[in-house]
Amino acid sequence: MAASELTGIKSDFNKKKVIEVALGSSVGFILICLAVVVYIRKKWSHAQIQGTLMKTLCEDYTDGGQNKDVELPFFSFSEVSKLTNNFSTDNKLGQGGFGPVYKGVMEDGREIAVKRLSETSTQGVDEFKNEVRCIHRLQHRNLVKLLGFCAQKNEIMLIYEYMPNRSLDQILFDETRSSMLDWNHRCRIINGIARGLLYLHQDSCLRIIHRDLKAGNILLDNDMNPKISDFGLARRFKGYETGSNTKNVVGTYGYIPPEYAVHGIFSTKSDVFSFGVLVLEIVSGMKNREFSSQEHGDNLLGHAWRLYKDDKSLDLVGRSLRESCIILEVLRSIHIGLLCVQNQPEDRPTMSSVVLMLGNDGVLPQPKPPAFFTEPDLHPVAPTTQQFSVVNITTSLTGR
């Protein structure tokens, strides 16, 4: 081979190498730039959330605020850190849409649960603010108590009373743990949730639609008394309002009524619907969302309705409940549950009627068919959000 040919090959080879290196380093450079931008954006949005929250909390809790009559105790970062054993993993209770939740013990021995807003929170500033603003002004034995907050050192945390039996879903839908809840407990849980909701709708100073009532948002104390929690999506309403409209439908699949899912209309009757789903889940020990009858493909609501029509409602009762159940009470609860999940909001009872119906043995009206017999074809915006509350529904649904 001639020397000139050899030099040609060599220079081609060098050129190729130079291009490869140049390309490689510019791709690397672009990737690094992208990573830096993502990192800065994340930090910036977290700082923004914290900034807005600080402002809200300051407005609410300083002399200039409107709510200076309501005192919510302030905890310093070092105090919370000490109470939770430096946010140790042993103290971690779980992870929700806001971020991790830690158990802590106060100096006087009281146990607390600390919700720490995380940088990757799927629920934003509005939900966090809402939670603080709603819940600290409400006082009812069936609502979880907010004990204080921390807004310091770029940290936002909410401090609640600790509920030793955690959330209802963790017991109700667990095959072995569900036996911890006999009919007596379940009856008390149904009644407690009903009273807590009635307080929110009618008796509290704020009047609130919860909008995310579900088994995961019912916490249980030592004696299995229920406490409604998670007010991040709650909305205040005026006494004369019958419903509001929103394009941003939020909530949790399986608990959302048709008028809200399809038309974005929510009212106290949306909570009544979710309550009805919850009652049927408590009696059956099954999740509405996951239940699909092998016989006819109906979800839990459709299944309960068919059994009711065939006079076989007792077949709905979960295995772990069969020994302890009081038949008349169980049948009445199922009947009330079915009244609450009726397709038309105006057919559903108010929570004050529900509390009355649960407390006496008078004749109940006949329920009409429930909404969403079968599992609707829902496609969450981001499938990962499904385990948490804030689920935006983009597809339309059809009820039957």
Ligand SMILES: Nc1ncnc2c1ncn2[C@@H]1O[C@H](COP(=O)(O)OP(=O)(O)OP(=O)(O)O)[C@@H](O)[C@H]1O
């Ligand atoms: N006050 C509390 N006492 C005891 N455990 C709690 C308390 N609050 C929350 N937890 C537990 O912490 C975990 C996370 O709760 P969190 O309310 O943040 O989210 P979630 O209800 O699981 O989801 P989402 O954010 O969708 O409501 C759950 O396991 C819950 O049982």
